[in-house]
Amino acid sequence: xxxxxxxxxxxxxxxxxxxxxxxxxxxxxxxxxxxxxxxxxxxxxxxxxxxxxxxxxxxxxxxxxxxxxxxxxxxxxxxxxxxxxxxxxxxxxxxxxxxxxxxxxxxxxxxxxxxxxxxxxxxxxxxxxxxxxxxxxxxxxxxxxxxxxxxxxxxxxxxxxxxxxxxxxxxxxxxxxxxxxxxxxxxxxxxxxxxxxxxxxxxxxxxxxxxxxxxxxxxxxxxxxxxxxxxxxxxxxxxxxxxxxxxxxxxxxxxxxxxxxxxxxxxxxxxxxxxxxxxxxxxxxxxxxxxxxxxxxxxxxxxxxxxxxxxxxxxxxxxxxxxxxxxxxxxxxxxxxxxxxxxxxxxxxxxxxxxxxxxxxxxxxxxxxxxxxxxxxxxxxxxxxxxxxxxxxxxxxxxxxxxxxxxxxxxxxxxxxxxxxxxxxxxxxxxxxxxxxxxxxxxxxxxxxxxxxxxxxxxxxxxxxxxx
Numbered sequence: 459x460x461x462x463x464x465x466x467x468x469x470x471x472x473x474x475x476x477x478x479x480x481x482x483x484x485x486x487x488x489x490x491x492x493x494x495x496x497x498x499x500x501x502x503x504x505x506x507x508x509x510x511x512x513x514x515x516x517x518x519x520x521x522x523x524x525x526x527x528x529x530x531x532x533x534x535x536x537x538x539x540x541x542x543x544x545x546x547x548x549x550x551x552x553x554x555x556x557x558x559x560x561x562x563x564x565x566x567x568x569x570x571x572x573x574x575x576x577x578x579x580x581x582x583x584x585x586x587x588x589x590x591x592x593x594x595x596x597x598x599x600x601x602x603x604x605x606x607x608x609x610x611x612x613x614x615x616x617x618x619x620x621x622x623x624x625x626x627x628x629x630x631x632x633x634x635x636x637x638x639x640x641x642x643x644x645x646x647x648x649x650x651x652x653x654x655x656x657x658x659x660x661x662x663x664x665x666x667x668x669x670x671x672x673x674x675x676x677x678x679x680x681x682x683x684x685x686x687x688x689x690x691x692x693x694x695x696x697x698x699x700x701x702x703x704x705x706x707x708x709x710x711x712x713x714x715x716x717x718x719x720x721x722x723x724x725x726x727x728x729x730x731x732x733x734x735x736x737x738x739x740x741x742x743x744x745x746x747x748x749x750x751x752x753x754x755x756x757x758x759x760x761x762x763x764x765x766x767x768x769x770x771x772x773x774x775x776x777x778x779x780x781x782x783x784x785x786x787x788x789x790x791x792x793x794x795x796x797x798x799x800x801x802x803x804x805x806x807x808x809x810x811x812x813x814x815x816x817x818x819x820x821x822x823x824x825x826x827x828x829x830x831x832x833x834x835x836x837x838x839x840x841x842x843x844x845x846x847x848x849x850x851x852x853x854x855x856x857x858x859x860x861x862x863x864x865x866x867x868x869x870x871x872x873x874x875x876x877x878x879x880x881x882x883x884x885x886x887x888x889x890x891x892x893x894x895x896x897x898x899x900x901x902x903x904x905x906x907x908x909x910x911x912x913x914x915x916x917x918x919x920x921x922x923x924x925x926x
Contacts, residue, residue, distance in 0.1 A: 484508045484553030489710050491559060493624040495604045495655025498543040498564045502711035505535035508553040519547040520564070528553075540564050540711075543652030563604065565653030566646060567712040568815075570639035571669065571704070572719035574662030575755070575807075578800050580637040588637045589802045595629045598640075603627040603647045605635050608659035608707070612698035614691050616671075620706040624655070636660060638718060638755075641808035642815075649816060657712070659703045661693050665722045666733045668699040674740040678732055694722075708744045714751030714819060715741070716811050720771055721757050721799060727770035734778050738785065753786040753814045754779075756918055758801050759794030759904040768903040769919050776831075776918055786814035789829045791900060791907030792916040810915065826850070829915035835897060835922045841887040842894040844922075851912035852882015858908040862900040867891045870925055872898060884909070896923035 486506040496502050504516060508528045516538055517523045526536035545563035550556065570576060574583075580595060582588045609621035625631045632640050636658045643656040661668075667675060675696055676682065682696065691698050723730045738752050756775045762768055779787040788810040793803035801807075813827040830846035830853050837843075842865060846853060865875040865888045875888045875897070886897050900907060900919035909917040 484512075484514070484551060484555045484557055486551065486557060486559075487706070487710075488619045488622060489606070489657075489707065490549075491624055493561045493563075493604055493626060494559070494606075495563045495565050495567055495624070495653050496540050497567045497711035497713060498540050498652070500540050500711050501537040502540055503535060503537050503709045504551075505533070506551075507532045508534060512553050514551065514553045517550045517552075518562075519549070520544075543650075545653060563602065563653035563655070565602070565655060566650060567655040567657065567710070568643065568646070569707065569712055569715040570636060570642065570656060570658045570660065570717075571715065572660050572717050572755075573664045573722060574660075575721075575758075575800055576636055576638055576658070576660040576716075576718040577662050578637055578804065579634050580640055580804075581633040582637075582802075583800060586798060586800045587802050588804045590805055591633075591637070594641070594805075595633050598627050598629055598632040598644075600627040600644070600647065602653045603643050604653065604655045605631060605640065605643070606655065606657045607635060608657065608703050610661055610693070611702035612668075612691050612693045612695065613702040614695070614698065616701045616705040618706055620659075620703060637804040638808050638811070639716070641805055642716060642811050645808060645812040646815060649812075649822075650820065657707065657710070659699075659707065660718075661699060661703070663722055664693055664699060664719070666719060666730065666737055667696045668694050669704060669719075670697060670733060670737040671700050671705075671740055671744070672697045674736050675733070678736045680733075704741070705744075709746060712745070712747075712750070714753070714815070716815075717752065717754040718807070719754075720775060721760075721768075724757070724762065724767040724771040727767060727774050730771055731774040731777050731781075734774070735782050738778075738782055749784040751784055751786075751815065751819045752782070753788065753811050755788045755807055755811065756790060758790040758799075759796070759900070759902075759906070760799050761796045761904040763903070766902050769901045772919055773921070776920075784818075786818060786827065787918075788814065789907075789916045789918045791905070791918060792910070794904065794906070796904050813915075826911060826913035826915060830909065830911045830917040832917075832920040832922065837894050840889075840892050840894060841885050842897050842922075844884045844886060844897060846884075846911075846917070848915075849882070849911040853879060853884050853917070854882065854910055854912055855879060855908050856910055856914065858906075860908055862902070862905040862908065864898045864901065865891050865894050866896045866898075866923070867893050868895050870896070870923075872896075882912070896921065896925070898922070
């Protein structure tokens with residue numbers, strides 16, 4: 459009769475052999491599967507695991523192939539060249555076993571991330587609709603638009619895999635998918651007339667720190683020792699979402715990223731620009747694709763209560779755009795809702811993101827992609843004349859009442875101001891301020907935007923001063 463120790467040793471060896479046999483099979487990262495989209499005209503990365511020192515061969519039906527040998531730990535990674543957008547194709551991976559991926563498309567791949575306004579599905583949240591959703595869902599069937607939703611997860615350490623599968627756009631799939639991400643992909647696919655793949659990785663109520671790796675946060679002054687009970691990982695723990703929902707995607711080939719987040723950082727707007735710029739730079743460094751396009755949405759007006767935290771956060775986002783190469787910012791001053799933090803006008807958000815991509819990334823001419831951005835101020839008598847970039851035909855109100863303007867003199871006391879537009883030029887004044895020094899527009903948490911360029915794109919809230 460065998461001793462208990464012998465039985466335990468036998469079971470341990472059996473379990474370890476089972477573990478090694480499980481790992482010792484040809485496996486691909488979870489992003490690689492049937493119906494996926496690979497970035498066109500690129501050397502796209504493909505990676506996975508197998509037995510150590512095993513030859514891996516990859517053959518694509520578009521005529522390219524690649525080979526690699528697994529490392530001592532069983533991991534492998536290689537690249538394969540893609541051609542112009544099209545398909546469907548097959549991708550054959552041969553290692554210790556054979557994997558055949560079917561219905562593979564080549565096209566444009568975009569990563570979509572952020573918090574709840576990116577996460578919000580086309581079917582809406584409870585009691586919070588997306589305008590036009592029913593018609594969009596009804597007409598959503600499109601074999602050339604593929605969607606990958608990254609399942610919510612958080613981790614204290616960087617993970618190599620995530621949970622999700624590629625699906626074609628159709629009524630059953632798009633209703634539960636991010637409204638902004640889906641409609642952005644829909645516009646690009648229809649205009650570019652090639653396949654588009656959308657990867658959505660977003661979690662509501664999260665701060666930018668959660669989406670940024672530890673090295674980047676530390677190098678930008680974040681103090682990890684200030685975190686209480688660091689073992690209790692949540693979606694808002696620093697780096698937790700980067701580790702679980704971004705790191706597993708690196709370095710999947712893509713064209714660029716869109717981002718909708720900021721509400722959860724509004725109480726520390728002074729730090730947001732630092733962290734946000736650092737996050738963008740760190741993602742670009744991780745992907746090793748240079749300064750890939752990164753377009754983001756400025757937070758919409760909302761009644762957060764007392765104070766003007768949101769105005770300062772919007773300013774931090776504006777400065778991020780102005781100081782970070784190959785980025786663009788969508789303004790939503792005209793489509794916010796005073797009592798709902800999830801505005802229903804998601805189509806406008808997606809359209810404005812697509813304007814940026816089509817104009818800046820894909821070279822479309824003749825379309826305007828930004829609203830008016832404050833450039834300079836001249837003072838003539840008691841009137842301030844405001845000049846803008848991104849307003850080639852001047853500014854206008856589209857018949858809205860011009861309001862939410864304030865003006866101050868050297869005493870730095872702001873007073874409600876009158877605003878006039880003559881031949882596209884904006885003038886602001888108040889009879890109680892004889893020598894204007896500064897002007898502010900919509901400098902509050904909630905204000906209904908009334909200032910646009912002639913293309914109908916709104917100006918962000920702005921101030922000409924830098925006072926505390």
